[in-house]
Amino acid sequence: MPLYDEETLEKFRLSGKILRETREEMRSYVRENMPVIQVCEKAEALIREKGGKPAFPCNVSINEAAAHYTSPPNDTKRIPEKAVVKVDIGVHVDGYVTDTAFTACFNPEHASMTAAAEHALKTAIDNIRPEITTSKIGSAIETDIKNRGFKPISNLTGHSVGRYLIHAGTSIPNVAQFSLTKIKTGDVYAIEPFVTLPDAVGRVEDSNEVTIFRLVKAKSTKNPYAKQLLKYIEKTFRTLPFTERWLEGIVPQQQHDTAFKELLSSKSIMGYPVFIEVSRKTVTQAEHTVLITDDGCEILT
Numbered sequence: 543m544p545l546y547d548e549e550t551l552e553k554f555r556l557s558g559k560i561l562r563e564t565r566e567e568m569r570s571y572v573r574e575n576m577p578v579i580q581v582c583e584k585a586e587a588l589i590r591e592k593g594g595k596p597a598f599p600c601n602v603s604i605n606e607a608a609a610h611y612t613s614p615p616n617d618t619k620r621i622p623e624k625a626v627v628k629v630d631i632g633v634h635v636d637g638y639v640t641d642t643a644f645t646a647c648f649n650p651e652h653a654s655m656t657a658a659a660e661h662a663l664k665t666a667i668d669n670i671r672p673e674i675t676t677s678k679i680g681s682a683i684e685t686d687i688k689n690r691g692f693k694p695i696s697n698l699t700g701h702s703v704g705r706y707l708i709h710a711g712t713s714i715p716n717v718a719q720f721s722l723t724k725i726k727t728g729d730v731y732a733i734e735p736f737v738t739l740p741d742a743v744g745r746v747e748d749s750n751e752v753t754i755f756r757l758v759k760a761k762s763t764k765n766p767y768a769k770q771l772l773k774y775i776e777k778t779f780r781t782l783p784f785t786e787r788w789l790e791g792i793v794p795q796q797q798h799d800t801a802f803k804e805l806l807s808s809k810s811i812m813g814y815p816v817f818i819e820v821s822r823k824t825v826t827q828a829e830h831t832v833l834i835t836d837d838g839c840e841i842l843t
């Protein structure tokens with residue numbers, strides 16, 4: 543794993559500052575009955591206004607959807623009444639990624655489960671330091687969530703981040719899990735507990751819905767529009783996730799669908815399905831990105 547020089551750390555810090563300001567503005571922006579696309583576009587616009595670039599499309603995942611929903615073009619979906627909404631956003635500055643999330647809870651019944659995700663995140667941050675194993679962090683998160691009467695999602699994890707990389711190789715589990723992997727000074731990690739109800743299965747599975755994509759490896763294609771789209775994706779997003787909303791106007795509209803499908807079927811790009819809780823129970827989430835220091839961590843977001 544790389545240790546970053548001071549100039550690079552300043553890019554991470556700027557990325558984190560832009561993201562923190564955006565998150566706090568979004569907290570008071572999100573409302574019941576608001577179109578989901580309005581939330582996505584607002585967050586992405588704020589990030590750009592502040593001088594960053596979205597590291598991935600703004601995720602707005604509702605109730606039993608834990609992660610990976612963003613609005614497709616012309617989305618008509620609205621935030622339902624009494625919804626529990628995970629807003630997950632990322633910024634990159636010259637490729638250096640920070641990642642944060644909060645839960646907007648419009649259902650008072652789930653207020654304590656929303657607080658539990660925030661508290662588990664705080665506990666993880668209080669515990670994280672050089673040389674601790676990722677398994678100990680997972681154990682601290684799990685214990686904290688269970689002490690509050692809830693259940694962690696066992697198959698979603700935090701992760702190290704890197705340049706143009708959201709998942710840079712190391713996972714930070716949300717449950718006690720055997721691992722000898724140690725946290726290293728100077729590395730940057732996103733920590734993100736996901737919490738559900740005690741009688742839920744406590745795992746997520748792929749749904750049929752896919753709204754977020756990423757370049758895998760550019761394959762040759764005969765379709766000139768697919769070629770053009772692929773070139774744009776490589777140049778603009780590199781290895782970072784994107785949405786079809788960000789591809790509007792790149793090729794003529796009547797050619798887009800065929801070209802995009804061609805990139806998927808040739809496996810030049812892949813999709814990330816929306817994750818839903820297996821027993822369809824509501825999920826909450828909180829997330830920060832931290833830089834590991836000699837005596838603990840610096841919260842970047």
Ligand code: MN
Pocket residue numbers: 630631641642643734829
């Ligand atoms: Mn995130």
Ligand code: MN
Pocket residue numbers: 641700701732734829
């Ligand atoms: Mn993350």
